[in-house]
Amino acid sequence: MDTLIKNATIVTMNEEKELLRTGYVLIKDGRFIEVEAGEPQAPLLEGVDVIDANGKWLMPGLVNTHGHTGMSLLRGINDDLPLNQWLEDKIWPIEKKLTPEAVQAARRLAMVEMIESGTTSFLDMYHLQMPEFAEEVAQVGLRATLMRSVIGLCSREEQDEKLAESIQLAEQFRGSGNGRIQTMLAPHAPYTCPPDYIERIVDAARERSLPVHMHLAETRKEINDYLTEHGMHPLELLEERDLLSGTEWLFAHGVHMHEQHFELLEKHNAAISHNPKSNLKLGAGIAPVASMLKHDLTVALGTDSVASNNALDLFEEMRFAVLLQRGINEQANMVETYEGLEMATISGAKALRYHDVGSIKVGNQADFILISAEQAHLHPKTDVLSHLVFAAKGSDVTDSFVQGKALMRNRNILTLDKEKILAEANQQLLLLQK
Amino acid sequence: MDTLIKNATIVTMNEEKELLRTGYVLIKDGRFIEVEAGEPQAPLLEGVDVIDANGKWLMPGLVNTHGHTGMSLLRGINDDLPLNQWLEDKIWPIEKKLTPEAVQAARRLAMVEMIESGTTSFLDMYHLQMPEFAEEVAQVGLRATLMRSVIGLCSREEQDEKLAESIQLAEQFRGSGNGRIQTMLAPHAPYTCPPDYIERIVDAARERSLPVHMHLAETRKEINDYLTEHGMHPLELLEERDLLSGTEWLFAHGVHMHEQHFELLEKHNAAISHNPKSNLKLGAGIAPVASMLKHDLTVALGTDSVASNNALDLFEEMRFAVLLQRGINEQANMVETYEGLEMATISGAKALRYHDVGSIKVGNQADFILISAEQAHLHPKTDVLSHLVFAAKGSDVTDSFVQGKALMRNRNILTLDKEKILAEANQQLLLLQK
Numbered sequence: 001m002d003t004l005i006k007n008a009t010i011v012t013m014n015e016e017k018e019l020l021r022t023g024y025v026l027i028k029d030g031r032f033i034e035v036e037a038g039e040p041q042a043p044l045l046e047g048v049d050v051i052d053a054n055g056k057w058l059m060p061g062l063v064n065t066h067g068h069t070g071m072s073l074l075r076g077i078n079d080d081l082p083l084n085q086w087l088e089d090k091i092w093p094i095e096k097k098l099t100p101e102a103v104q105a106a107r108r109l110a111m112v113e114m115i116e117s118g119t120t121s122f123l124d125m126y127h128l129q130m131p132e133f134a135e136e137v138a139q140v141g142l143r144a145t146l147m148r149s150v151i152g153l154c155s156r157e158e159q160d161e162k163l164a165e166s167i168q169l170a171e172q173f174r175g176s177g178n179g180r181i182q183t184m185l186a187p188h189a190p191y192t193c194p195p196d197y198i199e200r201i202v203d204a205a206r207e208r209s210l211p212v213h214m215h216l217a218e219t220r221k222e223i224n225d226y227l228t229e230h231g232m233h234p235l236e237l238l239e240e241r242d243l244l245s246g247t248e249w250l251f252a253h254g255v256h257m258h259e260q261h262f263e264l265l266e267k268h269n270a271a272i273s274h275n276p277k278s279n280l281k282l283g284a285g286i287a288p289v290a291s292m293l294k295h296d297l298t299v300a301l302g303t304d305s306v307a308s309n310n311a312l313d314l315f316e317e318m319r320f321a322v323l324l325q326r327g328i329n330e331q332a333n334m335v336e337t338y339e340g341l342e343m344a345t346i347s348g349a350k351a352l353r354y355h356d357v358g359s360i361k362v363g364n365q366a367d368f369i370l371i372s373a374e375q376a377h378l379h380p381k382t383d384v385l386s387h388l389v390f391a392a393k394g395s396d397v398t399d400s401f402v403q404g405k406a407l408m409r410n411r412n413i414l415t416l417d418k419e420k421i422l423a424e425a426n427q428q429l430l431l432l433q434k
Numbered sequence: 435m436d437t438l439i440k441n442a443t444i445v446t447m448n449e450e451k452e453l454l455r456t457g458y459v460l461i462k463d464g465r466f467i468e469v470e471a472g473e474p475q476a477p478l479l480e481g482v483d484v485i486d487a488n489g490k491w492l493m494p495g496l497v498n499t500h501g502h503t504g505m506s507l508l509r510g511i512n513d514d515l516p517l518n519q520w521l522e523d524k525i526w527p528i529e530k531k532l533t534p535e536a537v538q539a540a541r542r543l544a545m546v547e548m549i550e551s552g553t554t555s556f557l558d559m560y561h562l563q564m565p566e567f568a569e570e571v572a573q574v575g576l577r578a579t580l581m582r583s584v585i586g587l588c589s590r591e592e593q594d595e596k597l598a599e600s601i602q603l604a605e606q607f608r609g610s611g612n613g614r615i616q617t618m619l620a621p622h623a624p625y626t627c628p629p630d631y632i633e634r635i636v637d638a639a640r641e642r643s644l645p646v647h648m649h650l651a652e653t654r655k656e657i658n659d660y661l662t663e664h665g666m667h668p669l670e671l672l673e674e675r676d677l678l679s680g681t682e683w684l685f686a687h688g689v690h691m692h693e694q695h696f697e698l699l700e701k702h703n704a705a706i707s708h709n710p711k712s713n714l715k716l717g718a719g720i721a722p723v724a725s726m727l728k729h730d731l732t733v734a735l736g737t738d739s740v741a742s743n744n745a746l747d748l749f750e751e752m753r754f755a756v757l758l759q760r761g762i763n764e765q766a767n768m769v770e771t772y773e774g775l776e777m778a779t780i781s782g783a784k785a786l787r788y789h790d791v792g793s794i795k796v797g798n799q800a801d802f803i804l805i806s807a808e809q810a811h812l813h814p815k816t817d818v819l820s821h822l823v824f825a826a827k828g829s830d831v832t833d834s835f836v837q838g839k840a841l842m843r844n845r846n847i848l849t850l851d852k853e854k855i856l857a858e859a860n861q862q863l864l865l866l867q868k
Contacts, residue, residue, distance in 0.1 A: 075813070076820030083766040113810035220764060280761030281824070283768065310824040311811045316750070323754075327714030328762075330654060332517040334717070376547035377745045377828075379509070379856050380863035386510030390715070390744035394811075395829040422813050429814035 001049045003027045003404055006040055008053035008370065009384055013060050013345045013359040017338065019384060025058065027366040030178070030403035035360055053370055057384055059341075060358050061120025061143075061367040061400060062314040063348025065273035066213075066252040066302025069110035069133075070103045070126045071095070073429045074307040083219070083282050091307060097432050103128050104136075105428040108421045110312060111140055115413055117313040117394025120367040120402045123250075123273070123302070123352060125149045125186050125213055127162075130169050138177030140415045141407050143367060145352045146173060147186035147213055152197035159197050163204060170210050180403060182352065184250070189215035190234035191222050195241060202243045211248035211353050217261075218253040219284045235261050244268040250351050252302060255279050255287045262295045271298035271351035274343065276320040277311075278304030290325040290334050300351035301343045313394035318344045322389060340389040366404035371396050435483045437461045437838055440474050442487035442804065443818055447494050447779045447793040451772065453818060459492065461800040464612070464837035469794055487804055491818055493775075494792050495554025495577075495801040495834060496748040497782025499707035500647075500686040500736025503544035503567075504537045504560040505529070507863045508741035517653070517716050525741060531866050537562050538570075539862040542855045544746060545574055549847055551747040551828025554801040554836045557684075557707070557736070557786060559583045559620050559647055561596075564603050572611030574849045575841050577801060579786045580607060581620035581647055586631035593631050597638060604644050614837060616786065618684070623649035624668035625656050629675060636677045645682035645787050651695075652687040653718045669695050678702040684785050686736060689713050689721045696729045705732035705785035708777065710754035711745075712738030724759040724768050734785035735777045747828035752778045756823060774823040800838035805830050 004027070010020040012035065026034035026044060034044075071091075078090045098106075114122055121143040124133065130148045137144045148166035152159050163185075170183035185205045187193040193201070198214075205212045216234060217223060226234050235257065238244050249270035254261075265272065274287050292299050301317045303309050322340040326332055349358025356364045371388070373379075375396055378387045400408040407415050438461070444454040446469065460468035460478060468478075505525075512524045532540075548556055555577040558567065564582045571578045582600035586593050597619075604617035619639045621627040627635075632648075639646045650668060651657060660668050669691065672678050683704035688695075699706065708721050726733050735751045737743050756774040760766055783792025790798045805822070807813075809830055812821045834842040841849050 073814055075825065076816040078817075079820045079824060080767050080770045086766060109810055109813055116810055277757060280757035281766065283760045283764045283766035285764050286761050306811075306825075310820065313811065313827075316753075319750075320754075320757075323711060323714035324761075326717045327720050327758075330717045330719050332520060332715065332717035333514050336514045374856065376543055376550055376852070376856065377740075377747065379543055380507055380859040382510040382863060383512075386513045386744065390513060391509065391740075393747075393827050393829055395827055418810070422808065422810065425814040429816060 002047070003049045003051065004040060004044060005051045005053050005058060008056055008058035010035065010360055011057060011059040011341070011384060011388065012361060013341065014361045025360065025366070025368075027404040030366055030405070032360060032362050032364050032366050035362055055373065056398065057371040057373055057388070058360065058368055059371065059388065060345040060360055061369050061402065062118045062344045063300065063352065063358060064114065064119050064122040064303055064312065064314055065250065065300040065348050065351045066123055066125070066275055066304055067110070067312070068126050068305040069107040069122075069124050070098070070128055071305035071307050072106035072110040073102055073425060073432065074305070075310045077307060079281070079310070094432055098128065099431070100129055102428040102432055104132070105421070105424045107133055107136070108416060109425045110306070111137070111142060112413060112416055112418050112421055113312045114142065115400050115407050115416070116397065116411070117315065118369045118371070118397040118400065119312065119314055120369065120400060120407075121145075121348065121352065121354070121357060123213065127151070131172065134169070134173040134176065134181055138181055141180070141402050141405055143180040143357065143402050145182045145184055147184040149186040149188045150193070150201070151188045152193035163201060167204055167208070171208065174210075178403065182354070184211045184213045186213045189218070189222070190226060190237070195237060198238070199241060199243060202247055206246050211250060213250045213252065216251040216254055217256045218279070220256055223256045233261065235264055239264050244270060248353055252304075253279060253284065253287065254292070255285045257288065259291070262292055262297060266295045266297055271300060273300050273302040273351060274321055275302040275304045276324055277317060278308040280320070282308050286324050286328055289321060290329055293335065293339060298347050298350045299343055300348040314344050315388070315392050315394050318389055337385050337389045341385060367402045369397050369401070370399035372398045436481070437483045437485065438474060438478060439485045439487050439492060442490055442492035444469065444794055445491060445493040445775070445818060445822065446795060447775065448795045459794060459800070459802075461838040464800055464839070466794060466796050466798050466800050469796055489807065490832065491805040491807055491822070492794065492802055493805065493822065494779040494794055495803050495836065496552045496778045497734065497786065497792060498548065498553050498556040498737055498746065498748055499684065499734040499782050499785045500557055500559070500709055500738055501544075501746070502560050502739040503541040503556075503558050504532070504562055505739035505741045506540035506544040507536055507859060507866065508739070509744045511741060513715070513744070528866055532562065533865070534563055536862040536866055538566070539855070539858045541567055541570070542850060543859045544740070545571070545576060546847060546850055546852050546855055547746045548576070549834050549841050549850070550831065550845070551749065552803045552805070552831035552834065553746065553748055554803065554834060554841075555579075555782065555786065555788070555791060557647065561585070565606065568603070568607040568610065568615055572615055575614070575836050575839055577614045577791065577836050579616045579618055581618040583620040583622045584627070584635070585622045586627035597635060601638055601642070605642065612837065616788070618645045618647045620647045623652070623656070624660060624671070629671060632672070633675060633677060636681055640680050645684060647684045647686065650685040650688055651690040652713070653716075654690055657690045667695065669698055673698050678704060682787055687713060687718065687721065688726070689719045691722065693725065696726055696731060700729045700731055705734060707734050707736040707785060708755055709736040709738045710758055711751060712742040714754070716742050720758050720762055723755060724763055727769065727773060732781050732784045733777055734782040748778050749822070749826050749828050752823055771819050771823045775819060801836045803831050803835070804833035806832045
């Protein structure tokens, strides 16, 4: 049945940056067919499912452009170690023990957390059980871009096997779940994939018009090691080998980049997934987002996994993204409120190469959330945009819809069994720690 | 009646850093008289009000060491202006129009927000209606340290009048509300109070053994202007005039300070209220907290007002405090998880010069909160301390007690009328904007 949501304050994120103080949206076949200010005329209400938003804020669902949901059981596994020791002594040993059940439990937990905090689209990059996950995500109803990430520090034979597996995933699930599942290819990082391997992956992506996702310039060590080994920054090497052109790149992190790199990204229409909390927590640094935004670059937000965040709440990510730039540049008006919202919505959709997601407008996919403003921290009702960026929490989200289908109503998740999933997460962690 | 809380995971924050996986606390006359692991023996349960925490986490109530609740209606009043323009064009004009009703509405809103997000003690520094507020806070049941702040850019006569007013407030309300209300004197800042005036305020504080609170070294401009005018950093001028000794100082911000300043603070047992989000948002910078913590210094947390934050959620403040230091120092193990919790609890109490608040131990005031762990973002239940610092939200707090008296039970605020207060906040803002 068609759905009409009325009495909402609508943050459209459309080209005109419209904010409809009281408005309604009409949804048919998973898309917005009307987005209007004011009250709907009586005939519109006939034969549709009418939801009275009661003054709630309606905005595009948030887009998480970098993460590894399969690691969600690792939240809080020792947060006070230096990065290498943390990876080598804590994360990798437990990751090696990950069973299919543990990975499944982790992902279900992540999906609950994402839905509860307003995320409707997410990118997931991992090496385990991606086909099973693609099927489950399609059932749950979230929108996702999935990829089997590959590490190339192995024989040519193994490299080819992994690449074949990731192509297989990408081709099999691209467009599945009524188009909600999209795919990419994903070399893990410059320091884990030799240039020749990245080249073969990019070639495979070009042949199939698949976008490519990779960690890039996350830590200073990565850059220094690359300079020693290759005499240049990893992005410069990609350019030298002509791997940036003709490819839709999305790079995660980009902490250690400079002016010449932003120009390269702009030239090739490459997007950046900025992961501010993860970058802080792992001691990677603070990406120069204010400088990036001066270019015609798509800068979106990602949480990374909860092992290095430790949450999947894009409201916090938005806040960190804006506030950090003001702090490090000592300028109170650097990176505007609206830019924070763009990073979490429309730019996220652009980074994932979605063309009809990320804003509330006629013809777009009906991916949206409702937020209750009846919270002390969202009062007085001064400025919706400011409150969304600087004060709102994931827990203020009450309802979530993807393609017009409700995933959460009044804080109740409809397509996943939260209670069972929380219990399973604890149980699976105990098994891993045995 | 005495109260016994059982089946809680207790984060004591005591000297031994004890974490009681299942434990109980017994409260009599507003103080903890038992804090134990395990199940309470049957006789303990007789004649007391028994609350089953059902596995919730019990921790000391959070302490907010810097704020201006009277400004809470100014949340989100244009967040994209440079600092001076923001103050001169937006904040000051509307502040001039603040009516007693507006200030009262702002403060009630702030108290709701603080209770809901786990704050049980707060510092409030403002120039309007402090006696009325002292009486209201005592009724509401929060713990607070209140002060009438003074700006000395005026005639000697006016300076004296303001100082007399602040002494009057400090003496009248010190220890009121069953000891929950404490007071300080508060020169506003070095750039708004000439040295002679600060000296007279410090003298008055010394005579009455009152602590002193002041903004210090917030922006680079403040330091540069002071260097031009006085040839030294404002903290150095306080030392030169012997205003640091024999006084219990609490400085807010301390963004622009260096090694020699930490030594001065340590020498005089002065405390710092670190306000990470406000410092970022106003483009002030990032305080060198990791360096401060290498000294024997009390570093506590503050939110500042919601005009520059824009929330009063100390869980976020904790997270920013820890993560920022890791990011700017590019070191994943800088400022430990436990130090984050200390800043928000025991160090906050120390900064406000409370001697029996900030940790869960026998003899201490029963100021504590309960947190529901039944949240996706707090699962799996790996490490309580990590989850509190890196993943918890103010909205996870379910219950709040001060001196053993409940201010909130199961998210319902008991001593304030939330619905009425939210409505009043909106109404008063509309009147101010007329």
